[in-house]
Amino acid sequence: MINKSNPSDEQARCRGCECEGARRDFMLKAGIGIMGVGAIAAGLPILGFVIGPAASAEGLVWIDLGPTDQFPQGQTRFGEFVDPHAAPTDGLTTRTGCWIRCIALGSFQVFSVNCAHLGCPVRWFEQSKLFLCPCHGGAYYEDGSRASGPPPRGLFEFPWRVDNGRLHIQVGILPGLEDVKP
Amino acid sequence: MIISLIRSVAAWCEDRTGLGALIGPILTHKVPKSATWWYVFGSATLMFFMLQVVTGICLATVYAPSASEGWNNLHYIDSSVPYGWLLRAIHGWSSNAMIVMMVLHMGQVFIHATYKFPRELTWIVGVVLCLLTFGLAFTGQVMRWDQDAYWGLGIGASIAERIPLIGSQVRALVLGGPIISGETLNRFFALHVFVLPGLMIGLVGWHLMLVLRHGISEMPRAGEPVVRSTYRADFEKRVHATGVPFWPDAAKRDLVFCGLALIALVVIAMWNGPIGPGGIPDPTIIDTNPRPDLPFLWIFGAVSLIPPSIEVFAFLIAPALLIVGLFAIPFFGNQGERAPSKRPIMILGVVLASTAVGVLTFQGATSPWSPVMDGWSALPTPTEYLAGRTPLERSGATVLQFAQCRNCHSLGGEGGLRGPPLDDVGGRLSYDQLIRQVQQGGGNMPAYGKNLSSAQTDAVVRFLSTLHPSNRPSAKTGG
Ligand code: FES
Numbered sequence: 117m118i119n120k121s122n123p124s125d126e127q128a129r130c131r132g133c134e135c136e137g138a139r140r141d142f143m144l145k146a147g148i149g150i151m152g153v154g155a156i157a158a159g160l161p162i163l164g165f166v167i168g169p170a171a172s173a174e175g176l177v178w179i180d181l182g183p184t185d186q187f188p189q190g191q192t193r194f195g196e197f198v199d200p201h202a203a204p205t206d207g208l209t210t211r212t213g214c215w216i217r218c219i220a221l222g223s224f225q226v227f228s229v230n231c232a233h234l235g236c237p238v239r240w241f242e243q244s245k246l247f248l249c250p251c252h253g254g255a256y257y258e259d260g261s262r263a264s265g266p267p268p269r270g271l272f273e274f275p276w277r278v279d280n281g282r283l284h285i286q287v288g289i290l291p292g293l294e295d296v297k298p
Numbered sequence: 299m300i301i302s303l304i305r306s307v308a309a310w311c312e313d314r315t316g317l318g319a320l321i322g323p324i325l326t327h328k329v330p331k332s333a334t335w336w337y338v339f340g341s342a343t344l345m346f347f348m349l350q351v352v353t354g355i356c357l358a359t360v361y362a363p364s365a366s367e368g369w370n371n372l373h374y375i376d377s378s379v380p381y382g383w384l385l386r387a388i389h390g391w392s393s394n395a396m397i398v399m400m401v402l403h404m405g406q407v408f409i410h411a412t413y414k415f416p417r418e419l420t421w422i423v424g425v426v427l428c429l430l431t432f433g434l435a436f437t438g439q440v441m442r443w444d445q446d447a448y449w450g451l452g453i454g455a456s457i458a459e460r461i462p463l464i465g466s467q468v469r470a471l472v473l474g475g476p477i478i479s480g481e482t483l484n485r486f487f488a489l490h491v492f493v494l495p496g497l498m499i500g501l502v503g504w505h506l507m508l509v510l511r512h513g514i515s516e517m518p519r520a521g522e523p524v525v526r527s528t529y530r531a532d533f534e535k536r537v538h539a540t541g542v543p544f545w546p547d548a549a550k551r552d553l554v555f556c557g558l559a560l561i562a563l564v565v566i567a568m569w570n571g572p573i574g575p576g577g578i579p580d581p582t583i584i585d586t587n588p589r590p591d592l593p594f595l596w597i598f599g600a601v602s603l604i605p606p607s608i609e610v611f612a613f614l615i616a617p618a619l620l621i622v623g624l625f626a627i628p629f630f631g632n633q634g635e636r637a638p639s640k641r642p643i644m645i646l647g648v649v650l651a652s653t654a655v656g657v658l659t660f661q662g663a664t665s666p667w668s669p670v671m672d673g674w675s676a677l678p679t680p681t682e683y684l685a686g687r688t689p690l691e692r693s694g695a696t697v698l699q700f701a702q703c704r705n706c707h708s709l710g711g712e713g714g715l716r717g718p719p720l721d722d723v724g725g726r727l728s729y730d731q732l733i734r735q736v737q738q739g740g741g742n743m744p745a746y747g748k749n750l751s752s753a754q755t756d757a758v759v760r761f762l763s764t765l766h767p768s769n770r771p772s773a774k775t776g777g
Contacts, residue, residue, distance in 0.1 A: 169475045170467040196582045205480040207366030208580040209448065212477075229584055234601065235452035237584035239671060244702040245749040250587045251453070252602040253667040253706075253716050255744045263744030265667075266606050289476040290452065292459040292469065 176288040181226075184283050187218040192240050192258065195226070200288050212287070214274060215240055215247070217258065224283060227260050228272040228291040235290070238271065247271065324510060328541030329548050332517035336410070337548070338555035339403035344502065345556045346396035346563070350434075351495065353389040361441070363487035365480035365579075368443035372575045383572050388564065390573035393435055395563050397593050400431055408627070408648060411636035412515040414524045418628035420508040423501055425624045430498045432593065437490035439591045443483055444576035449588035451478050453601075457613050478581075513537060514548075518636030526633050587668070595662030596655045602667045603658075666715035673704040673713045680710035687764055694761030697754045701746065717743060725766030728773040732759040 164171075177200035187193055195216045202210035215227040215238075227247070229237040236251035246263060247256040254265035261270040272291035277284050312318045360379055362371040375382035404424065407413060413421035436454075440447045451473070458472050459465040474481030513533060542548065577586055590598050604612045631641075638645050670677075679695050687695070698704070698720075704713035707720045727735065736755050739745035746755070766772045 167471060169473070169481070170471040194582075194584075199477050199479075201475065201477060201479070203480055205364055205366050207364070207369075207480065208578065209365045209479055209482075210477065211580055211582045213582040213584055229581075230452065230456075234456040236449055236588055237581070237586060239584055241674075241702050241705075243674075243700050244746065246702070246744055248669045248671065248702075248705060250668055250671055251449075253669055253742075255669075257744065258749075264739065264742045266602065266604075266609075268606050268609065290455060290469075290473070290478060292456055292466070 176286045178277075178284045178286050181214075181216065181283045181285055183281055184218075184222070184224075184278055185281070187216050187224070187283065189218050189220055192217040192242070194240070197285075197287065213237065214285070215271075216283070217260075222278055224276050224278075225260060226274045226276045226283075226285045228274065230272060230291050231267060232262070232269050232271055233265070233267040235292070325545040325549075326543040327510065328537050329514045329544045330516040330537055331540050331542050333514050333548055334517075335551060335555070336406050336517065337514065338552050339399050339406055341552040342556050342559050343396055343399040343403050345560065346392050346399060347431075347498065347502065349392045349560075349563075350389065350396060351499075353385050353392065354491065354495070356385055357389060358491055363441075363484055365443065365483045368441070368483060369575055369579055372442060372572075376572055384567065386572035387567035387570065390438075391567045391570065392563055393438055394592055395559065395566075397431060397435060399559070400428060404428060405648060405652070409638050409645065410515070410518050411524075411631070411641060411644070413628040414634070414636060415526050415529060415632050417508070417512050417515065418632070420505060420512065421628045422625055423505045423508065425621070427498065427501050427505060428624075429621070430494050430501070434490060434494050434498070435591065435593045437486045437494065439594075440483065440486040441490060442574040442576070443579050444574050445579055445583065445586045446574070446576050446588050446590070448478060448579045448581060449586065450590055451482060453588075460610055460613050514544075515636075518638070520635065520637035520639050522637075523635045524633045529633075585671075587671070589665075590662075592659075596658035597662075598665070599658035599660075599662035602665065603661065668714075669705040669716055670714040671705060673706075674699055674702040677704055677709075677712045683709060683765065687761065690757055691761045691764055694757035694759070697750070697758040698761060701750060701754070701758070703758075706743075717741075720762060721765055722767050723765055724763040724772040726773060727762075729759060729763050731773070732762050 179197050179200060181195050181197060193216050195214045197212055197214070199210040199212050213229040215229060217225040217227070219225060227238075231238050231249040231251065231254050233249065233252060233254045236249050238247040238249045238254070238256065240247050245258045247260075249255070249265065249267070252266050254267040255263040256267070256271050257263050259270075260273060262268075274285040274287055274291075276286075357375070360371070360375050360382065362368060364371075372386070375386055377383070407421065407424070436450075439450060455469045455473055455478070458469040461468050470476060472482075472485075473479070474485045516533070516536070573591070577583060589595075600612070631644075635641060679699060684692055684695060698709075703720070706714040706716040707718065708715065709720055711719075713719075723732070733755060735743065736750070736759060737745060737747040750758070763772045
């Protein structure tokens with residue numbers, strides 16, 4: 117296109133081009149840089165918000181299950197508590213069940229109702245002394261050890277202690293293979 | 299006069315918008331003459347998706363995505379909102395219908411090898427759409443916020459947790475916290491109404507653009523293999539010579555099929571009513587029998603039947619392999635024959651896969667591995683099994699009921715299916731073998747040694763020994 121114009125014109129235009137080109141280049145780079153900073157400023161809080169629950173280590177909390185004398189020796193009873201992380205909008209969902217076995221005076225085992233296989237609620241059968249799971253047919257003995265079916269281990273147990281004649285357990289997380297070690 | 303007015307208004311609209319010029323060629327583009335009834339399933343999938351969007355928006359105007367309100371809210375929608383129950387029914391059943399149509403569509407594409415050159419990307423986008431559809435179905439099940447939703451989430455969380463190293467983090471990310479709570483429902487709500495449908499709409503657009511770009515494939519014919527260097531030119535020439543306009547020649551079949559499917563869907567929805575909600579989502583109600591929705595019954599079946607030793611493989615690696623495999627399909631045999639008769643192994647694969655999914659779905663629906671939780675208390679011992687028995691044997695029958703044996707074993711066709719029926723067990727096992735089985739367990743049976751007294755064990759085994767076919771004596775020790 118430019119080979120028809122005279123040389124001086126060409127030179128002048130080229131100088132202009134270079135200058136304008138450089139300016140455009142700079143603007144583009146600056147624009148990308150500024151947008152990048154802006155994107156980080158807006159993106160970090162968004163990311164933090166989304167992955168927040170995974171990053172925050174919400175602690176386990178001791179809760180009170182009531183006086184120990186309501187759990188007869190040699191028996192396994194159903195217990196209920198509200199999860200310590202409950203918020204008002206959670207409705208009934210934070211109500212949680214557990215199986216409380218009193219082995220002897222002052223000696224307990226507190227099992228999560230969540231099957232060690234995939235978390236379905238196990239039910240205790242007093243007569244056959246078994247916990248049975250309705251989902252895939254897992255079965256556990258009275259002491260929580262695996263009896264048969266797909267569960268890879270025995271029932272999850274909550275740490276317990278007796279304080280002033282009351283049974284306390286440590287809760288706050290849906291028990292799973294990772295959190296509750298055998 | 300009026301006609302000419304309408305005409306000039308139409309002409310004005312066309313002139314200013316150019317919509318006719320934009321859409322006209324798309325509607326009338328030529329498609330192969332052989333693209334007939336096999337090709338209607340994609341349209342039907344799209345129709346049900348659009349129905350999902352419309353009914354979903356309607357439901358979102360009333361639904362309260364809140365763990366404290368959601369469940370009650372569904373009852374309110376069903377009973378008090380005009381047409382609320384019907385819209386819920388249509389939304390629920392249309393979800394199933396969409397999955398059925400999608401699977402048929404994928405099946406057709408696979409059987410006819412439409413995914414070969416140059417339509418690889420159409421298939422890949424389709425696989426993503428398939429995954430999104432299952433994602434929508436699962437998140438939709440959570441919206442019911444009933445016991446199935448709660449325990450289903452628990453199962454999902456337990457599977458997420460098996461991911462090595464970051465399992466607990468992934469689980470917290472899915473649940474929105476350390477437990478299943480209000481945040482969980484809201485997370486799934488955001489996925490169900492914003493994220494997944496948004497992705498879906500964008501990708502459906504892309505999928506359709508690709509269909510237009512590469513043209514609708516012809517019915518495969520043996521002896522006409524796809525050759526990369528010549529396929530495009532040949533295809534274009536053939537379609538140009540013998541093709542028919544999409545509208546109305548091909549579209550009329552879509553209209554007939556989609557119309558029938560839509561009518562059937564409304565009838566099914568009215569007949570069956572809304573899906574759920576099941577029991578109130580109070581996790582202390584453990585008298586529950588969590589079951590997934592229809593599209594996931596086959597996974598439920600698979601999860602129940604696999605041996606525990608391969609669990610990590612089955613939960614994490616197998617699904618990943620399956621998805622990667624689906625993505626990779628168009629790159630294996632990218633050229634060559636499309637006709638089913640020339641691809642027997644692929645067709646065998648479809649037959650095997652659909653049989654497996656069918657069998658697993660059936661197993662999931664009947665779940666023979668689940669104990670019948672009230673079998674021991676709800677089912678009577680058949681009276682003919684008690685006639686002529688000694689008092690000790692009869693007391694054994696009582697032990698059999700009392701010790702929950704029938705939760706897993708059936709008598710007279712009633713009871714659990716987890717263990718073998720006991721009607722003829724006396725003919726199969728001797729007294730000693732029975733004693734050993736009861737005390738030590740084995741197979742899938744827990745050991746009752748510590749749970750029954752020796753007198754109880756003796757009684758129940760004596761009773762069991764009387765259960766044998768009348769023409770066969772009870773088994774002898776060592777026999
Ligand atoms: S969840 Fe209990 S056996 Fe699978």
